[in-house]
Amino acid sequence: MTTTLPATATLHEQAARLDADDTLADLRARFVLPPDVVYLDGNSLGPLPAAVPAALDAVVRRQWATGLIGSWNAAGWWEAPLRVGDAVGRLIGAAQGQTIAGDSTSVQLFTALDAAAALRPDRPLLVTDPGHFPTDRYLADAVARRRDLEVLHVRPEDLPDLLAADGERVAVVSYSPVDYRTGELYDMRTLTRAAHDAGALALWDLCHAAGALPLDVDGLGVDLAVGCGYKFLSGGPGAPAFLYVARRHHTRLETPLPGWTGHTDPFALADSYTPAPGIARARIGTPPILSLLALEAALTAFDGVDLARLRTKSLSLTGFFLRCAGELLTPLGFTPVTPAEPGRRGSQVTLRHAHARGLAVALAEVGVIADMRAPDLLRFGVNALYTSHQDMLAAATRLRDLTEKADYDPSPPTQGPVT
Ligand SMILES: Cc1ncc(COP(=O)(O)O)c(C=O)c1O
Numbered sequence: 525m526t527t528t529l530p531a532t533a534t535l536h537e538q539a540a541r542l543d544a545d546d547t548l549a550d551l552r553a554r555f556v557l558p559p560d561v562v563y564l565d566g567n568s569l570g571p572l573p574a575a576v577p578a579a580l581d582a583v584v585r586r587q588w589a590t591g592l593i594g595s596w597n598a599a600g601w602w603e604a605p606l607r608v609g610d611a612v613g614r615l616i617g618a619a620q621g622q623t624i625a626g627d628s629t630s631v632q633l634f635t636a637l638d639a640a641a642a643l644r645p646d647r648p649l650l651v652t653d654p655g656h657f658p659t660d661r662y663l664a665d666a667v668a669r670r671r672d673l674e675v676l677h678v679r680p681e682d683l684p685d686l687l688a689a690d691g692e693r694v695a696v697v698s699y700s701p702v703d704y705r706t707g708e709l710y711d712m713r714t715l716t717r718a719a720h721d722a723g724a725l726a727l728w729d730l731c732h733a734a735g736a737l738p739l740d741v742d743g744l745g746v747d748l749a750v751g752c753g754y755k756f757l758s759g760g761p762g763a764p765a766f767l768y769v770a771r772r773h774h775t776r777l778e779t780p781l782p783g784w785t786g787h788t789d790p791f792a793l794a795d796s797y798t799p800a801p802g803i804a805r806a807r808i809g810t811p812p813i814l815s816l817l818a819l820e821a822a823l824t825a826f827d828g829v830d831l832a833r834l835r836t837k838s839l840s841l842t843g844f845f846l847r848c849a850g851e852l853l854t855p856l857g858f859t860p861v862t863p864a865e866p867g868r869r870g871s872q873v874t875l876r877h878a879h880a881r882g883l884a885v886a887l888a889e890v891g892v893i894a895d896m897r898a899p900d901l902l903r904f905g906v907n908a909l910y911t912s913h914q915d916m917l918a919a920a921t922r923l924r925d926l927t928e929k930a931d932y933d934p935s936p937p938t939q940g941p942v943t
Contacts, residue, residue, distance in 0.1 A: 535848055535920075539913040542844060548837050552910040554825040555758070562915045564894045567704075567732060567872050567905025570758025570822070579821030583814060604816045605764075605807055611823045612757065612766045615831065616730060616749065617740035622771050624803050625753065625819065626811040629731060629765035630659045631781070632750040635806060636767055637667040637698060638780040640725045640748055643773060644695035647724070651676045651686065652698040655705070660729055664698055670780075680710040684718040691722020696747075701739075702732035702870035705897045707842075707862040709737075709870045716744045731755055734766075736838065736871035736907070738831040741768055748773070756871070756907055759819030767806055774802050783808035825909060838871045838908040841916055845873045845904060848920035856927045861901065873904045879934045883923065886932030892919045 533541070543549065556572040557563055563571055587599040596602045605626040613623035627635075641650060652664045654677035661677075668675045673695065678686045680699055687694060697719045701712045712728060719726040725747040733739060735756030741749050747770050753763030769777055782797045784790050786807040789798070799805035842862070849860050859876040863869055877883060880896040887894055894904045904919060926932050 535851060535917055538844065538847075539917040542840060542913040546837065546912070548829075548833060548908065549912065551825070551829065552912075555910045557910060560891050562892045562918050564892065564904040564906065564911070564915070564919055566758065566907035566910075567736070567755050567903070568895055569754055569761060570756060570907065571910065572760075573758050573822040573825045575821045575824045576760065576818050580814065580818050583817045601811075601813050604813060604820070605811045606804060608764070608816050608820045608823075609766055609803065611820060612734065612751075612753075613768065615739070615757075615823070615826060616734055616751070616768065617738070617742050617744075618768050619742055619771075622742075622774075622803050623766050623768045624806050625764045625766045625816060627765060627767075627808055628762075629729075629750055629752040630663065631808070632765045632767040633660060633729065634663050634667065635779050635781055635808075636727050636748040636750050636769070637663055637696065638670065639769070639777050639806075640696040640698075640727050641667055641671050641673060642778045643747075643776060644723075644725060647693055647695035648672075649674055649676055649690070649694045650696055650698065651678050651683065651694055651724075653677070653680055653700065655679070655703060656698070656700060657704050657729065657731070660698060660700070680715060683715055687718045687722040687724065691718075691724060694719070694722055694724040696725045696727055698727045698729070700729040700732060702736075702872070704732050705874060705901050705903070707870045707872035707874050707903070709863075709868050712739075712746070713744050716746055720745060732870055732872070735826065737835045742770070746770065753815075753819045753822075755905075757819065757822060758825060758907075759822045760815065762815065763819045763822070764812060764816050767803075769803055769806060771802075774805070777805060779806055779808075781808045785809055785811070829909070834908050838906055839866045839869065841906045841908060841911055841913060842869055842871065842873050844913050845906070845916040845920060848917055849873070849875060852920050852924040853927070856924060858902075858923075858927075871906045871908070873906070875902045875904075876900050877902055877927075879932070881938075882932045882934045882936050883926060885936045886926045887919070887923060890922045890926065892922050894919065 587595040608625040609623035610620045716726040728749040730751035734751040749768040753759035880902045884896040
């Protein structure tokens with residue numbers, strides 16, 4: 525991605541040259557993708573990694589069918605939440621022993637928010653983004669009710685000022701580095717530091733960042749983080765999520781869901797709860813082994829991948845798509861809402877158009893799978909492990925053609941479930 529292209533090169537020539545220079549192109553073989561589909565929805569549900577079917581087959585036919593209950597020990601099922609947690613930890617910059625995988629993002633978020641508030645017991649405010657994903661906002665409200673706190677909704681760009689003015693009252697700030705609708709990337713370092721300068725804790729939701737860009741939770745001093753396994757990590761529908769808690773908080777970490785597997789001696793089946801040492805105290809109940817082991821196999825798609833290079837390719841793809849949009853789509857009434865500045869862009873491009881829903885449906889019919897968020901945002905998620913510049917151009921070209929010919933239903937029925 526270092527070739528300089530002549531200013532007169534067509535978008536087709538640019539895409540071909542950028543793909544020819546792409547040293548990560550072979551990674552696409554690590555995924556099973558239908559041949560005629562441009563898949564730009566991996567920020568919602570990652571596609572099937574090629575390693576997963578054989579791994580799951582072995583888990584089911586060998587470990588479960590033959591090994592039966594003995595597989596909890598012999599096949600390492602019991603340790604899977606910690607082992608898979610560490611595998612995710614390597615992608616988010618967490619040294620081992622601080623990340624656990626096994627429950628849903630919503631459950632992990634509840635645990636993280638409540639535990640964070642408990643670590644700052646004398647502070648009455650929980651601060652979160654008014655544009656945060658709904659579950660993050662609902663759970664902040666739920667934890668606030670439970671703990672008699674007040675929730676403040678503050679845009680990320682206004683958070684440093686709020687913390688400077690009123691920070692000593694803030695227990696925890698809960699944000700995502702990437703806005704799930706617009707794809708805008710916020711500066712985790714600045715916001716984490718601002719929280720710490722005020723004595724508050726920083727909790728990050730990494731759903732739209734883990735596996736998409738290099739992260740450094742240890743280096744930034746992040747206190748807690750959560751994220752899901754089914755978006756850029758491609759762990760499969762409903763894949764287990766992860767929870768990171770910085771080691772310095774482990775001894776005081778009080779989970780609101782003290783299940784038996786987080787007990788220091790789970791098989792003693794004791795009358796009262798004594799938390800396990802370390803991140804194991806964030807275990808809750810019997811882990812979803814099939815899903816966990818599918819996620820573990822999926823994560824091998826990242827083996828040997830330098831996340832900084834993946835990020836460079838992702839920015840090249842999203843930057844190129846913004847160029848395509850500028851040339852082909854803005855004249856037709858599309859407005860890019862994702863920042864053009866690379867440092868402010870996650871791994872997604874969002875275009876505003878009044879017929880976003882109808883266009884997403886029509887695009888899928890011509891082999892481009894993207895999605896939309898009501899009322900008018902068309903989202904194109906970019907996973908650089910398997911996406912090419914020619915994919916991005918195909919998406920923009922087909923979208924232009926559909927729009928020019930008005931070849932779509934402007935108000936189709938509401939989409940079924942998407943996550
Ligand atoms: C940013 C963010 N947080 C939380 C969630 C909720 O995750 P789950 O439904 O797996 O609990 C999602 C789901 O898409 C999300 O995008």
